[in-house]
Amino acid sequence: MNPAERISELTEKLNYYNHRYYMDSVSEISDQEFDMLLKELENLENQYPYLKLPESPSHRVGGTITKNFASVEHRYPMLSLANTYNEQELLDFDERVRKGLNGESYEYICELKFDGISLSMTFENGVFVRGVTRGDGVKGDDITNNVKTIKTLPLKVKIPPSITTGIFEIRGEGFLPYSSFEKMNAEAEAAGEESYANARNAASGSFKLQDSAEVARRGLDAYVYQFLSDEEVFATHEESLIALKNLGFNVSQTWQKCHTIQDVIEYIKEWDEKRFSLPLATDGIVIKLNSIAQRAELGYTAKSPRWAIAYKYKAESKPAILKAVTYQVGRTGAITPVAELDNEKRNGKGIHLSGTTVKRASLHNANEIERLGLRIGDTVFVEKGGEIIPKVTAVDLSKRDMFNTQEIVYPNTCPECGAPLTRKDGEANHYCTNEKGCPPQIRGRIEHFIHRKAMNIDSLGEGKIELLYEKGLVKNITDLYDLTYEKLFGLEKITEDETTGKVRKVGFKEKTVQNILDGIEKSKQAPFKQVLFGIGIRYVGATVAEKLAGFFKNIDNIKAADYETLRTAPEIGDKIAQSIIEFFQVEENLELIEKLRNAGLQMAAQDEVKVIEGDQLVGKTFLYTGTFINFEREALEQKIEANGGKVVSGVSGKLDYLIVGDKPGSSKIEKAKKLNVKMISEEEFMAMLG
Ligand SMILES: NC(=O)c1ccc[n+]([C@@H]2O[C@H](COP(=O)([O-])OP(=O)(O)OC[C@H]3O[C@@H](n4cnc5c(N)ncnc54)[C@H](O)[C@@H]3O)[C@@H](O)[C@H]2O)c1
């Protein structure tokens, strides 16, 4: 490949990864791999400047603004940071600073590099008015309502007296603490939804949700690390950090002043392991010049300040012995192979990696085992980078001993129930075929049934369900409604955590029993859409269940619907329709529904109470495109309907009004123009309401 081809390939790849990372909150490769590719591109571009492409990611901040929020121009651009993974480049940075300051003395402030998303928070007269993402560095998404869910962010503070304009801005990192991240992923898994690979992606995805109530539930937090205003308020960064803390902002107390680059290197070493005891993900250290005046002397490149640099920790990789492969069975029957690992002394203590003990790592599926070419007894490399879940990255073939290692034979029967496994075309996982009798599948279905978006019985959980199942009290979801105080009181189970060895006791005393029974009783009031989700028809997630409930109104209509009728419901495609038909063909499923009905569960949708505000829009149809200042999408639809109007799903000649917001969709606009549909602004719409 010649340089031109490589430059074009790297540009395209990096732009793609940037898009996935910033828009979709997904990392398809590790940060380290990304940074290496970017460095390679930068080197090539320096060598062959005339080959640099206009869309090159090398001189731009990586993010973009989205269509889902109003976009806001930053008062001060939000830049990135230069980064490095090695000490020499840190020394080079120090050398550049020294030269740039012409012999003046200087000092650094070191901070941890928190791994979340940058936030800009504006205060006017001491009141928090706006929270914005970094976006493309010039403009960002207005996510004020989501930022407001951060409990540690004071919404009103005293303003420093030297600020005459009344306006100042705070910058910080919005993040999801590990504890919230784990909780959120456990819930997502229970609901059969996709989980995030790491806390940074989960934070990024959460800050960009439309529903602020859901954002609030996720438990986001933020650390504040920068103060900006038109007036010069602080002479040093240190002063500003102390002042921010005193004003009530959440400033991580892990920062430190360093007088030399050697002190900086000490700080880096100190936090290499210690950072894993922090409640959030960190991926490095940020080194910043302390003096604000000296910062101005050094200035900026197009992408980052010259007075700061990020040192990023390399993902730690360690050898381990693959003792065995075990197989886990999930709710859907999917089999996951797991590597059982130990250290090279084989003393059962596992390996110590990035602050935690590792004894197991997921191998995902049979293909992955094949790709890695694993044998039992191999020495393998285990890595834990930004992801908190360790992974096996390769076999150390130099240590391979053919006589003392064994081939891995993928099982063809279920390790839990012995039933045969199948693997559908195009699927990576094997599945246990014994849907009705396989214990983890049964327990999984019950866990799904009590999920927050289903029957919402939060007084039950995994451990309790396991106990009820083992005692033979609950073998399927309908058994929950036969539980009584007598059956539950006094049940007990002691479990030992395999990795930590911690002993945990689940015991049912008076209060626990009462809570469980109350929770079950309350679930009888859960709306039909939640019941429909809870019974666990394949492919019928919470959203599909809501659509079905809204369209068919009750379970009998759904049961009676044939394929064509099902397909007329909104967003019900072939796969879902087939799955519903199949579900209602099974006799046991029909019995299950009758039992739930007899237990008193809601099998029909209650008529929604429609709010009526006026009749100004009666007889008129509306469609909207873009984002609006006064409404989220749902609120806008409600407003139209509450005033007698109707929201339609596409532009047609019959459409009366297209309401055009910020960043409208071009296809809707074009179609509306062609069909002469009247287009109105948000203000004009408000005026129609009178
Ligand atoms: N894996 C992928 O596919 C992929 C794709 C794109 C980008 N990335 C990663 O993202 C990086 C680029 O992101 P970036 O431009 O935001 O740079 P960056 O994350 O390396 O550094 C800048 C950011 O650091 C954050 N930060 C955390 N703690 C800070 C502190 N104490 N002081 C100041 N800032 C602090 C701020 O949000 C700031 O915007 C890449 O280097 C790469 O590692 C990964």
Ligand SMILES: [Zn+2]
């Ligand atoms: Zn099984």
